[in-house]
Amino acid sequence: MDWKLELVPIPVTDVDRAKAFYVERLGFNADHDHTVSDEIRFVQLTPPGSACSIALGKGLTESTPGSAAFQLVVADIEAARAELSDRGFDPGDVQDFPWGRFLIFDDPDGNRVSVQQLPQWS
Numbered sequence: 001m002d003w004k005l006e007l008v009p010i011p012v013t014d015v016d017r018a019k020a021f022y023v024e025r026l027g028f029n030a031d032h033d034h035t036v037s038d039e040i041r042f043v044q045l046t047p048p049g050s051a052c053s054i055a056l057g058k059g060l061t062e063s064t065p066g067s068a069a070f071q072l073v074v075a076d077i078e079a080a081r082a083e084l085s086d087r088g089f090d091p092g093d094v095q096d097f098p099w100g101r102f103l104i105f106d107d108p109d110g111n112r113v114s115v116q117q118l119p120q121w122s
Helices: 015-025 077-086
Strands: 007-009 029-035 041-046 053-058 069-074 095-097 100-106 112-117
Touching: 015 029, 015 041, 015 053, 069 077, 077 100, 077 112
Parallel strands: 007 053, 069 112
Antiparallel strands: 029 041, 041 053, 095 100, 100 112
């Protein structure tokens, strides 16, 4: 049986601000933005090339904004950094570790985003 991770809720304080950050600064695709009621708004965003999306909104999770963390994987961390910079976002410096090269930064609410280039394994 296949078990596929498809959606991860990210707690935020301001849905519109978070959506703008992920779409305009990080380049995520805006898949859905539905207000179901005064208590529920569902925004689904997907990184380019990913089978897994994130969900922002109102009434989706009881987690505290800033308490989430997730990781993206790219083929070329320098190209990813340049792409983010071209969108007006400074992700900081590339960090080198034996397990890969990383950009690590927070979204506007303090949720941790890691971008990893895997090492060349022999």
